[in-house]
Every structure is written in structure tokens, then in C-alpha cells.
Amino acid sequence: MSNIILEIDNVQKSFGGLKALSDLNLKIEEGKVHAIIGPNGAGKSTMLNVCIGQLAPDSGTVTFNGENMIGKAPHEINQAGISRVFQTPEIFPDLSLLQNVMIPAFARQEGAFKMNIFRSLSNENNIQDEACQILEDIGLIEQIHSIAGSLSRGDKRRLELAMCLVQHPKLLLLDEPTAGMARHDTNKTIDLLMKIKEGGMTKIIIEHDMHVVFSVADHISVLAQGTIIASGTPDEIRGNPKVQEAYLGGAHL
Amino acid sequence: MKAPTIKNDILVMLIFSAVILSMPIWLEPLGASYPDLLQKFAIFGIFAVGYNILFGLTGYLSFGHAAFLGVGSYTAVWSFKLLTMNIFPAIIFSVLLSGLFALLIGFITLRRSGIYFSILTLAFAQMFYNLAYSVLTPITNGETGLQLARTDPRVIDRLFSEAGEGLPSTDFFGLAMSGYSGFYVCAIILIVAFFISQRIFHSPFGIKLRAIKSNQTRMKYTGYSTRPYLLTAFVISGMYAGLAGGLMAATDPLAGAERMQWTASGEVVLMTILGGVGTLIGPMLGVGIIKYFENIFSALNEQGLHQAYSFMPDWLSNILVPMTSPFVGEGWHLTLGALFVFIVVFLPGGIMEGIDMIKKLFSKKSSEPDFEPIEKKTTPESGK
Numbered sequence: 001m002s003n004i005i006l007e008i009d010n011v012q013k014s015f016g017g018l019k020a021l022s023d024l025n026l027k028i029e030e031g032k033v034h035a036i037i038g039p040n041g042a043g044k045s046t047m048l049n050v051c052i053g054q055l056a057p058d059s060g061t062v063t064f065n066g067e068n069m070i071g072k073a074p075h076e077i078n079q080a081g082i083s084r085v086f087q088t089p090e091i092f093p094d095l096s097l098l099q100n101v102m103i104p105a106f107a108r109q110e111g112a113f114k115m116n117i118f119r120s121l122s123n124e125n126n127i128q129d130e131a132c133q134i135l136e137d138i139g140l141i142e143q144i145h146s147i148a149g150s151l152s153r154g155d156k157r158r159l160e161l162a163m164c165l166v167q168h169p170k171l172l173l174l175d176e177p178t179a180g181m182a183r184h185d186t187n188k189t190i191d192l193l194m195k196i197k198e199g200g201m202t203k204i205i206i207e208h209d210m211h212v213v214f215s216v217a218d219h220i221s222v223l224a225q226g227t228i229i230a231s232g233t234p235d236e237i238r239g240n241p242k243v244q245e246a247y248l249g250g251a252h253l
Numbered sequence: 254m255k256a257p258t259i260k261n262d263i264l265v266m267l268i269f270s271a272v273i274l275s276m277p278i279w280l281e282p283l284g285a286s287y288p289d290l291l292q293k294f295a296i297f298g299i300f301a302v303g304y305n306i307l308f309g310l311t312g313y314l315s316f317g318h319a320a321f322l323g324v325g326s327y328t329a330v331w332s333f334k335l336l337t338m339n340i341f342p343a344i345i346f347s348v349l350l351s352g353l354f355a356l357l358i359g360f361i362t363l364r365r366s367g368i369y370f371s372i373l374t375l376a377f378a379q380m381f382y383n384l385a386y387s388v389l390t391p392i393t394n395g396e397t398g399l400q401l402a403r404t405d406p407r408v409i410d411r412l413f414s415e416a417g418e419g420l421p422s423t424d425f426f427g428l429a430m431s432g433y434s435g436f437y438v439c440a441i442i443l444i445v446a447f448f449i450s451q452r453i454f455h456s457p458f459g460i461k462l463r464a465i466k467s468n469q470t471r472m473k474y475t476g477y478s479t480r481p482y483l484l485t486a487f488v489i490s491g492m493y494a495g496l497a498g499g500l501m502a503a504t505d506p507l508a509g510a511e512r513m514q515w516t517a518s519g520e521v522v523l524m525t526i527l528g529g530v531g532t533l534i535g536p537m538l539g540v541g542i543i544k545y546f547e548n549i550f551s552a553l554n555e556q557g558l559h560q561a562y563s564f565m566p567d568w569l570s571n572i573l574v575p576m577t578s579p580f581v582g583e584g585w586h587l588t589l590g591a592l593f594v595f596i597v598v599f600l601p602g603g604i605m606e607g608i609d610m611i612k613k614l615f616s617k618k619s620s621e622p623d624f625e626p627i628e629k630k631t632t633p634e635s636g637k
Binding site: 052074079083084091092094102103104106108113114115120122124 | 258259262449452453456458461470474477485489
């Protein structure tokens with residue numbers, strides 16, 4: 001049994017009368033790819049929002065690497081080692097791809113604030129090389145100097161993934177990384193996810209595409225109405241009648 | 254969007270310095286080569302270049318930068334009154350004190366962004382303006398404005414010489430601050446200010462400010478505490494404004510509250526937008542155009558127009574003079590307004606965008622590829 005890197009304990013979150021998360025408990029093992037599936041409105045994105053400090057839960061704790069994350073600012077949580085790919089790509093649309101990737105690299109190297117106004121950007125060769133390497137891995141090296149806002153939606157998602165990877169986070173949160181992608185692009189993303197899996201980075205992935213889920217996940221949890229109804233290996237989840245009933249509508253996978 | 258190289262930066266600096274220092278020569282044919290106006294170009298240049306560090310890089314539109322201009326002016330005049338007529342300590346104090354005020358105001362106003370930030374800064378500037386007329390009269394001398402007097406202590410000057418007859422004039426270690434020597438002092442300070450702004454633009458710090466403008470949410474989830482970045486930019490631009498204010502007092506030792514009015518804050522916004530927000534040179538161009546209009550166009554009258562059209566046949570100039578006269582003299586605001594509308598509608602990136610477009614047009618005509626292919630280390634993997 002490996003270490004538990006992230007533990008969500010009894011988290012509750014309501015929006016007005018709507019209970020988005022109720023008694024959510026989840027343990028994420030280090031080095032594993034953990035997929036969260038569940039019907040629309042099950043609270044998957046809310047769960048990630050709580051993890052990165054975008055939302056404060058009504059009660060409960062989120063412990064990352066033995067440290068309580070509740071009440072911390074988003075940038076502190078990121079500096080602790082959690083990066084997130086959003087459902088709609090959050091990139092820097094006015095900057096070049098290279099700059100988009102260099103900025104997160106600086107965040108890892110320099111921390112939350114550094115006033116280096118007299119350093120020249122063109123002297124930052126290490127950061128630049130690292131950014132180029134990631135962009136090459138992700139297949140965007142040829143557009144390195146174009147403006148990120150001009151990319152297609154699929155490429156923006158890949159760029160955002162590159163921005164997260166360059167930080168070498170301990171935990172990577174992916175919110176539907178293949179939503180809206182063509183099958184060809186989806187396969188490319190799966191390959192990429194498999195490749196970075198070897199690096200030992202822990203990942204939580206929210207996904208509707210079962211093809212993606214069963215290709216990459218070591219462990220799957222099913223979220224419905226704000227709580228985990230089943231958790232196990234892909235095979236266990238496939239065979240679980242409760243899951244088939246609640247989520248898959250009885251269809252056999 | 255290739256990263257600017259150091260060599261390129263040095264080249265830009267050299268050209269910029271040459272252009273600024275030779276202004277008395279090449280502005281001669283345009284009728285703008287007299288010291289008063291040249292000093293204004295340099296001083297407002299510093300103001301706009303500094304303002305652009307905040308507005309151009311972070312996108313935070315401050316409508317209250319005139320307050321720092323005023324703080325700088327009052328500080329400088331007090332330094333002339335109490336210490337010495339040398340402008341060196343005066344501008345140092347101007348920069349420090351306006352930086353301190355910027356820290357305080359920025360700390361409060363940067364809690365909000367967008368229009369709320371603009372309104373907060375405007376409110377602060379108006380507050381300063383009204384305070385200068387009322388409660389702070391002992392410091393600001395109210396409506397009369399803060400002036401030099403023969404009886405001022407001037408402690409440091411007194412160590413070296415007795416008070417002379419009449420009012421002393423400002424100097425920079427013996428160099429008079431009036432006339433052309435005054436312009437050259439201002440010009441060299443402008444060049445240094447521009448150099449610092451160029452360093453900021455091309456530093457990791459500068460690119461992070463641009464990233465905040467582009468997507469502040471992403472910045473936060475990328476591990477940056479954005480508030481200190483914004484505050485630093487705000488303080489730096491406030492210090493630039495204080496420096497400009499100090500120099501205004503240095504070239505003309507008088508500080509009045511009207512310098513802090515909202516129109517003064519609006520002017521620097523106009524200059525920056527007209528020239529090109531977020532470009533290095535743009536604000537400088539904006540300053541040149543607005544100050545030129547203010548001082549040259551406003552002085553033109555019908556006789557002047559007749560002279561300007563003297564090369565045309567009489568009947569044509571007789572038609573043109575009445576047509577164009579509303580745009581000169583008192584009507585220079587009309588020309589400026591029309592120009593501003595034209596720029597915002599057709600060239601939202603300011604004059605610099607226009608220059609870029611012309612450049613592109615030419616590079617296409619010369620049929621050379623205007624991009625440099627980047628070296629690939631290895632071939633990118635093809636989709637399987």
C-alpha cells in the first residue's frame with residue numbers, strides 16, 4: 001500500500017438549497033491515476049474546485065501531503081504541488097506559446113512573488129529550454145512563437161496541459177481533458193497521459209469518455225449526488241451493478 | 254512574438270537616445286524647437302512611459318496618476334524652499350514620497366479591478382486635489398500655489414553662500430534648469446527612465462505582469478500571488494509620475510493643485526492610448542502628438558493658415574482657410590478629438606499598430622518571408 005497523497009474527508013458544500021457535495025470521502029494514492037466518473041451535476045468539478053481553493057467547503061478537510069489545504073489561497077495550494085487543467089482552457093491568450101509555458105516554470109522556480117525587474121528574459125535559457133522540451137513532447141513546438149489565443153480549442157487544452165506539466169506537480173487535476181476533441185486528438189491525449197504516467201505523477205482525472213477512463217485509470221471512483229458510491233479498479237467498477245444502475249443506466253461496458 | 258534579444262534592446266536604446274537628444278535639431282522645421290516645449294516633451298514622456306508600466310503591462314487603468322504628479326511637484330518645491338535649489342535632492346524626495354503615496358493608495362485600490370479600480374483611483378486623486386485647496390493649505394498654499402520666496406531658509410545653500418538679491422533659480426550642480434541645458438537634463442533623465450522601463454518590459458517580472466493582464470485567474474492557479482506584482486507595478490509607475498512632477502517644479506518652481514485635477518490624469522491615459530498601450534515607444538509618440546497639438550496648433554490663427562497655404566492658388570486657399578480654421582487655434586481640441594476617435598476606431602493598438610501595419614505591408618512587398626523558421630531539435634512525433 002503506497003502513501004495517501006490527497007485525502008478528502010467529510011467534505012460538504014451547498015449552493016443555496018442544492019447540496020453539491022455531501023459527506024465526500026476520497027483517498028488518492030501516490031503515483032496512481034485516479035479517475036472520477038459520474039453523471040452530470042454529480043459534483044465532480046465542485047470537488048476539484050474545493051481541492052484547489054477556488055471554493056471553500058462548508059465543512060470537512062482536504063489534506064495534501066499531510067497538510068491541511070482548507071483556507072489556503074489558490075497560489076499557495078499550487079505552490080504546495082497541485083496543478084489543474086480546467087474544463088474550459090485557462091491559458092494566457094495574448095502571449096506566445098513559449099511564454100505561456102515559461103510563466104508556470106518561473107512559478108516553480110521563483111515562488112509566488114519575485115521582483116527581478118533587471119533580469120533579461122532572453123537570458124533565462126534553462127527555463128526556455130525546459131519549456132521547449134515540454135512543447136515538443138506535447139506536439140506544439142512548431143507554433144512556439146504564435147499567440148496562444150489563435151490556437152484551436154484542442155490545442156489550447158494541450159497547451160494548458162503543458163503549462164501544468166512544466167511545473168512538475170505532485171498532483172495533477174484534469175477536468176475532462178478530452179471533452180470536445182475529435183477521436184484522433186483524444187487518442188493523442190491518451191498517449192500523452194500514458195507517457196507522463198511513467199513519470200510517477202499522481203493524477204485525478206474527471207472524464208465522461210469511458211474509452212479514455214478505462215485506458216488510463218488505475219483506480220476509478222464513481223461520484224453521484226455529491227458522494228462516492230463506488231470505488232475500485234477498472235474491472236471492479238465495470239462489474240459493479242450499483243454503478244451500472246446509477247450511472248451507466250444498466251448498459252454493459 | 255520572438256523574444257527580444259539584448260542586442261536588439263541596445264540598438265533600440267541607442268536610437269531612442271539619439272532621437273531624444275537631437276530633438277532641438279529635427280523639431281526646428283516643425284516650429285517646436287524651443288526649450289519650454291522640449292522640456293515638456295521630456296517630462297510628460299517620463300510620466301507616460303511610467304504610466305504605461307501599469308496600464309500597458311497589467312491593464313489596470315488608473316485615473317488618478319495626476320495625484321502622484323502633484324505630490325512630486327509639492328515635494329520638489331519644498332526641497333527648493335528648505336534645502337537647496339539643486340534639483341538633485343528635490344527629485345530624489347519627489348520619487349520617494351510619491352512612491353510612498355502610491356504604496357498606500359495602491360494597497361487600498363488594488364483590492365478591486367476593472368472599472369472599480371479606475372473609480373477608486375479617480376476618487377483618491379480628486380480627494381488630493383480638494384485637500385490641496387482646503388485642509389492642506391499650510392503645505393500647498395491653496396489657490397495661489399506653492400512658490401519660492403527670498404526669505405526661504407534653503408539650509409544647504411546657506412552653508413555655501415549668503416542669500417542673493419531676488420529669487421534664486423534651480424540648477425543641477427551648476428547647470429541651469431531653464432533653457433536648453435534644462436532640456437538636456439530632463440532628456441537624460443528620460444533616457445534613463447526609458448531604459449528602466451525597457452528592462453521591466455523584457456524581464457520575467459514584466460512578462461508576468463502581461464500574464465496578469467491576459468488571464469489573472471490562471472496566474473493565481475499557476476502559483477502566483479498577483480497582488481504584490483500589481484502593487485509593485487503601481488508603485489513604480491507612481492514613482493515615475495512623482496519624478497515627472499518633480500521635474501515640472503524643477504523647470505518652473507511653482508506647484509499648483511490644478512496639476513492634480515482629473516483632466517491631468519485623463520491626459521496621460523489619452524497619450525498612452527494614442528501612441529499604443531503596452532508598447533515601449535507608443536506613449537512617447539502620444540506625448541509628442543498631444544503636446545505638439547497643445548502648443549503649436551493652438552497658436553495657429555487665420556493669418557498663420559494663409560501663410561501655410563501660400564503655395565496654393567488664392568481661390569483654393571480662400572476656400573481652405575475657413576474650412577480648416579475651426580480646427581486650429583482655440584479649436585485644437587477638435588482636431589485632437591477627431592484624431593483620437595479615428596485612432597480608437599481604426600487602430601485600437603494606437604499609432605504603433607499603424608506603424609506595424611505599414612511595416613508588414615513593406616515586408617510583404619519585398620517578398621521575403623517575414624518569419625524565421627525555428628530550428629527543430631528532432632522531428633515532432635507524427636500522430637500514429
